[in-house]
Amino acid sequence: MSGNTVYVQVPATLANLGSGFDALGVALDLYLEVHATPSCSNELHYSGQGQVPNTPDNLIHQGYRAAWQSLGEPDPPPLAVWAHNPIPLARGMGSSSAALVAGAALADAFSGGRLGPDGIFRVTATLEGHPDNVAPAVYGGFVAALADPPLALPMPSPKGLRFVLGVPPYEVPTPLARAALPKTIPYADAIFNLARSALWPAALHAGRLDALREAAKDRLHQHYRAHLMPGLEAALERVYAAGAPAAFVGGAGPTLAALSETQHIEAIRQAMQDYVGQGFTLVLGLGEGLRWKVASIPSR
Numbered sequence: 001m002s003g004n005t006v007y008v009q010v011p012a013t014l015a016n017l018g019s020g021f022d023a024l025g026v027a028l029d030l031y032l033e034v035h036a037t038p039s040c041s042n043e044l045h046y047s048g049q050g051q052v053p054n055t056p057d058n059l060i061h062q063g064y065r066a067a068w069q070s071l072g073e074p075d076p077p078p079l080a081v082w083a084h085n086p087i088p089l090a091r092g093m094g095s096s097s098a099a100l101v102a103g104a105a106l107a108d109a110f111s112g113g114r115l116g117p118d119g120i121f122r123v124t125a126t127l128e129g130h131p132d133n134v135a136p137a138v139y140g141g142f143v144a145a146l147a148d149p150p151l152a153l154p155m156p157s158p159k160g161l162r163f164v165l166g167v168p169p170y171e172v173p174t175p176l177a178r179a180a181l182p183k184t185i186p187y188a189d190a191i192f193n194l195a196r197s198a199l200w201p202a203a204l205h206a207g208r209l210d211a212l213r214e215a216a217k218d219r220l221h222q223h224y225r226a227h228l229m230p231g232l233e234a235a236l237e238r239v240y241a242a243g244a245p246a247a248f249v250g251g252a253g254p255t256l257a258a259l260s261e262t263q264h265i266e267a268i269r270q271a272m273q274d275y276v277g278q279g280f281t282l283v284l285g286l287g288e289g290l291r292w293k294v295a296s297i298p299s300r
Contacts (some may be wrong), residue, residue, distance in 0.1 A: 005037045009032065009292070011028055011288065012028040013026065014163070016249070018218045019200070026286070028285070029284050031210075032096075033084045034101065036080060044058045044080065049085055050085075050089035059099035062100060063263070065200065092132045096174075101124050101138055119140050123261075124138070129147060139152060141286055141289075155200065155205075160262070165250070166255065168254045169277060172186055193218060200212070209246075209259070225252070235274065
């Protein structure tokens with residue numbers, strides 16, 4: 001595909017949805033935007049949230065190389081990449097997954113579509129290890145996913161839902177959040193989460209937003225990580241009092257996500273202010289899956 005530029009958009013995501021630890025996720029309408037062209041060497045030109053060094057070890061190029069390797073091509077053609085990323089880094093909104101998916105999507109485009117969406121998911125779920133972030137980044141909407149075996153299925157995605165996000169000013173790196181989890185959990189807690197994660201697709205299918213508060217309850221991860229996110233449990237109580245049908249930590253945190261109907265958005269935003277501190281809030285809708293297009297570079 002020499003002489004072409006590929007344009008890719010990949011959405012931010014929220015993993016876990018409270019009870020669906022490492023299994024359920026949703027895409028948001030906030031997109032990493034990437035364009036890339038063949039080059040003599042691998043380059044990254046980055047703008048947006050945070051700082052990302054221009055090295056071949058960046059996540060976009062990692063996803064690109066892994067996708068080519070899955071096709072039996074260990075030495076992929078070098079690529080110059082320009083990325084604009086509005087997704088906050090290390091805040092639990094899937095910035096890492098979006099970058100890996102973007103890289104794999106570039107490989108798919110430059111290989112003539114040899115992977116397709118399912119192949120992109122397989123490669124990035126294996127590489128990233130969190131299928132609940134990767135699957136909605138690839139397919140959009142609400143998704144249930146496994147990494148081993150790689151399997152992702154869409155869940156109902158009701159129209160009109162909004163997400164109010166409270167994003168604190170500090171990071172919670174995923175390795176730190178993982179380290180906070182216990183090695184074993186009580187059997188009763190496993191049953192508690194299993195029952196509530198099963199409520200998510202049923203409640204979404206039935207349009208029963210009133211059931212989502214119970215569906216989002218968790219005993220596997222949020223409580224164990226609360227010390228990394230000061231004020232979390234009080235903030236959850238406040239957003240529910242403000243009218244949220246469901247609220248949960250996005251991924252490893254610290255972003256607090258609340259589903260909302262239009263009439264409750266402002267009250268929920270206000271309820272998050274103490275938790276957010278010097279950070280910020282966002283209001284987003286459901287996101288679509290990755291999308292890309294190829295454009296020919298005019299000859300000179």
